[in-house]
Amino acid sequence: GAGVSQSPSNKVTEKGKDVELRCDPISGHTALYWYRQSLGQGLEFLIYFQGNSAPDKSGLPSDRFSAERTGGSVSTLTIQRTQQEDSAVYLCASSPTGPSDTQYFGPGTRLTVL
Amino acid sequence: KQEVTQIPAALSVPEGENLVLNCSFTDSAIYNLQWFRQDPGKGLTSLLLIQSSQREQTSGRLNASLDKSSGRSTLYIAASQPGDSATYLCAVRRKSSASKIIFGSGTRLSIRP
Numbered sequence: 562g563a564g565v566s567q568s569p570s571n572k573v574t575e576k577g578k579d580v581e582l583r584c585d586p587i588s589g590h591t592a593l594y595w596y597r598q599s600l601g602q603g604l605e606f607l608i609y610f611q612g613n614s615a616p617d618k619s620g621l622p623s624d625r626f627s628a629e630r631t632g633g634s635v636s637t638l639t640i641q642r643t644q645q646e647d648s649a650v651y652l653c654a655s656s657p658t659g660p661s662d663t664q665y666f667g668p669g670t671r672l673t674v675l
Numbered sequence: 676k677q678e679v680t681q682i683p684a685a686l687s688v689p690e691g692e693n694l695v696l697n698c699s700f701t702d703s704a705i706y707n708l709q710w711f712r713q714d715p716g717k718g719l720t721s722l723l724l725i726q727s728s729q730r731e732q733t734s735g736r737l738n739a740s741l742d743k744s745s746g747r748s749t750l751y752i753a754a755s756q757p758g759d760s761a762t763y764l765c766a767v768r769r770k771s772s773a774s775k776i777i778f779g780s781g782t783r784l785s786i787r788p
Binding site for chain 2: 565604606609619620652659660661664667
């Protein structure tokens with residue numbers, strides 16, 4: 562079946578602009594995660610959605626970052642007023658029920674802020 | 676605070692050798708531990724997931740062990756092949772915050788034909 566998909570695969574933007582990154586999880590997976598992978602910081606957890614529960618936002622680096630998950634499926638990560646330090650690969654993952662399950666990762670979105 | 680360390684950062688071995696990758700973590704109160712591989716420019720692929728109550732997991736030529744008391748996990752790769760070349764990442768979830776996964780910095784493995 563289809564895996565986790567992310568769009569766009571690459572995004573180049575100017576400093577100060579807003580960007581939206583999209584994640585389509587595997588159908589039926591209730592848990593969805595966003596991560597950021599950058600050269601200086603490695604892989605960092607950003608946010609976790611589980612069904613209709615309030616998301617765990619403890620990894621979001623600033624209030625410029627937000628995410629939503631509509632209808633328990635597709636998720637959008639929004640970065641407002643982008644900064645050069647936001648440049649990274651943003652990875653999305655989903656799992657069937659939650660933290661006890663294997664996560665399946667998407668290919669990522671490479672964000673470059675000029 | 677949970678910290679995850681992987682040593683070595685890079686490893687190069689000839690094809691056919693058995694090898695061990697190491698992962699250490701500072702807080703033994705973990706929920707589970709997972710090993711991933713990442714190929715250049717790609718996302719992560721899960722290899723093995725070890726729950727807190729388990730000591731090891733096996734899949735094909737891979738075997739991962741977990742020793743919570745010493746804060747260590749090892750990934751054993753038998754009869755290595757050039758296709759095993761990738762970066763291997765260890766990731767830990769704490770019991771106190773199971774939704775948040777903490778990654779090590781990875782070991783970049785190169786298998787020489």
